[in-house]
Amino acid sequence: MVSRVIPVEPFDLVIFGGTGDLARRKILPSLFRRFCDGQMPDQARIIGAARSDLTVSQYRDLIGQALQDALDKCDCSDENLAAFLACLNYIPIDAKGTNGWDDLAAIMRPDVVQAYYFSVGPSLFGDIAKRLKKHKIAGKDARIVVEKPFGHDLPSARDLNATLAKHFEEHCIYRIDHYLGKETVQNLMALRFGNMLFEPLWNAQYVDHVQITVAEDIGVDGRGAYYDNSGAMRDMVQNHLMQLLCLTAMEPPSKFDPDAVRDEKLKVIRALEAPHPSDIVRGQYLASEDKTSYLEDCENPDSKTESFIALRLHIANWRWNGTPFYLRTGKRLKSRMSEIVIQFKEPPHSIFESAPGQGGGQGANELSIRLQPDEGMDLKVTIKEPGMGGMRLIDVPLDMTFAEALGEQATDAPDAYERLIMDVIRGNQTLFMRGDEVEAAWAWTDPIIDTWKAADERPYTYETGSTGPEEALILMHQDGRRWRDLKV
Ligand code: BG6
Numbered sequence: 001m002v003s004r005v006i007p008v009e010p011f012d013l014v015i016f017g018g019t020g021d022l023a024r025r026k027i028l029p030s031l032f033r034r035f036c037d038g039q040m041p042d043q044a045r046i047i048g049a050a051r052s053d054l055t056v057s058q059y060r061d062l063i064g065q066a067l068q069d070a071l072d073k074c075d076c077s078d079e080n081l082a083a084f085l086a087c088l089n090y091i092p093i094d095a096k097g098t099n100g101w102d103d104l105a106a107i108m109r110p111d112v113v114q115a116y117y118f119s120v121g122p123s124l125f126g127d128i129a130k131r132l133k134k135h136k137i138a139g140k141d142a143r144i145v146v147e148k149p150f151g152h153d154l155p156s157a158r159d160l161n162a163t164l165a166k167h168f169e170e171h172c173i174y175r176i177d178h179y180l181g182k183e184t185v186q187n188l189m190a191l192r193f194g195n196m197l198f199e200p201l202w203n204a205q206y207v208d209h210v211q212i213t214v215a216e217d218i219g220v221d222g223r224g225a226y227y228d229n230s231g232a233m234r235d236m237v238q239n240h241l242m243q244l245l246c247l248t249a250m251e252p253p254s255k256f257d258p259d260a261v262r263d264e265k266l267k268v269i270r271a272l273e274a275p276h277p278s279d280i281v282r283g284q285y286l287a288s289e290d291k292t293s294y295l296e297d298c299e300n301p302d303s304k305t306e307s308f309i310a311l312r313l314h315i316a317n318w319r320w321n322g323t324p325f326y327l328r329t330g331k332r333l334k335s336r337m338s339e340i341v342i343q344f345k346e347p348p349h350s351i352f353e354s355a356p357g358q359g360g361g362q363g364a365n366e367l368s369i370r371l372q373p374d375e376g377m378d379l380k381v382t383i384k385e386p387g388m389g390g391m392r393l394i395d396v397p398l399d400m401t402f403a404e405a406l407g408e409q410a411t412d413a414p415d416a417y418e419r420l421i422m423d424v425i426r427g428n429q430t431l432f433m434r435g436d437e438v439e440a441a442w443a444w445t446d447p448i449i450d451t452w453k454a455a456d457e458r459p460y461t462y463e464t465g466s467t468g469p470e471e472a473l474i475l476m477h478q479d480g481r482r483w484r485d486l487k488v
Contacts, residue, residue, distance in 0.1 A: 010043035010112040017119035018048025024066035030417035036076040049093040059090035101135040114142035126163040154442040161435040179240040180431040181416030204323040211341040214329040224298035231305040258429035269440040282459035283308035283469040285332040310472035338371035376401035
């Protein structure tokens with residue numbers, strides 16, 4: 001296959017937490033795939049940094065094992081793997097002490113792009129940022145990359161922002177929300193702002209409601225302690241679903257430029273009304289025949305944390321006045337499926353008489369944008385049912401599954417981390433969250449969580465493999481609407 005990628009500039013990328021789970025499972029496999037695709041220039045270097053006292057060769061062995069999986073899933077050769085591992089270096093470092101920092105300073109090249117990935121807990125962000133400057137390691141334009149969770153609430157997010165700001169300017173800070181790196185999420189912007197067709201209809205006058213679903217079939221197994229302290233609201237809504245909401249609802253930015261896009265997203269968050277408690281349904285999954293319950297997974301029989309949440313939200317601005325946005329996300333649901341659905345209104349007047357049994361056309365168009373699986377879009381339109389027998393209407397999908405329409409080009413699309421890491425090297429912050437955006441999202445989230453704490457109520461329960469608690473269905477039924485199926 002002819003590579004379509006343009007190599008990025010030479011870089012030194014340091015991964016703090018270089019032996020950790022995220023580095024082995026996501027960051028390094030992503031870099032490896034970019035390497036195999038020819039996007040990493042010959043002079044690129046990756047430096048693992050962690051507490052363990054490993055030699056460079058031991059580190060390469062460790063990462064080599066981790067990459068076997070990635071190797072199985074692509075058409076990279078063993079030679080590719082050997083060449084990639086040769087780009088790896090390793091420095092044992094003490095994030096809170098003095099050990100290793102001078103060694104790191106000695107190998108960093110001042111004349112290439114420098115990026116520092118903080119793949120460590122947020123409690124170490126400040127220590128690492130400080131030492132990168134104190135030991136004169138990070139140059140003026142060096143970039144730092146931080147992962148979610150970015151804070152636990154507004155005060156902690158503010159503290160983190162302030163700590164990082166002491167050492168790095170905002171244009172150097174890349175806060176990752178991996179949902180922004182997903183192919184379809186960017187396609188949402190292309191769809192809205194690269195076509196004439198949708199934008200004139202993209203408002204309360206024509207849109208009945210919007211549904212955003214991020215459903216997972218996995219539980220919280222293995223992450224119970226973290227999750228029980230977060231819940232679906234902090235783990236998914238405050239960041240991933242909020243980002244999807246923003247991109248769906250925002251005004252067209254004047255250009256596709258980091259601050260222009262982020263300014264528009266911020267306006268959406270600020271216009272979000274506080275939901276009433278009756279606009280929210282929280283749930284916890286029950287055990288099934290072969291799977292444990294949420295309470296067992298988090299090892300806390302008294303837990304009141306939600307593994308599912310559904311919300312009815314209103315955006316208080318001209319464009320969306322009167323159009324509700326329904327959001328839902330949860331673990332151990334029927335299937336893994338994420339999508340955004342724009343449900344348009346019915347035509348104001350039907351000229352067709354449709355007697356019972358004479359056609360099932362609803363007349364309301366529906367645009368669905370699938371993030372996963374089977375990335376793509378489909379638009380439901382009403383047409384005449386072919387054949388004799390008068391004017392019978394039916395709804396048909398105009399399906400655009402990317403893999404079908406674009407073939408290899410779609411199935412080879414880089415995963416979110418590949419794209420985001422390359423954007424860091426290119427110095428493009430469009431798909432990263434700005435500090436004020438994160439704070440605004442927490443400012444909206446915190447009072448909702450405080451209300452739950454004060455009420456001290458247990459979430460509803462739901463069956464493993466279901467679509468969530470009954471009450472979430474009722475939330476929609478009350479408004480004469482219904483959730484889209486979670487297709488298996
Ligand atoms: C993470 C959450 O940010 O996103 C996880 O912490 C969740 O709980 C994951 O499972 C979902 O990501 P994806 O890309 O698999 O939809």
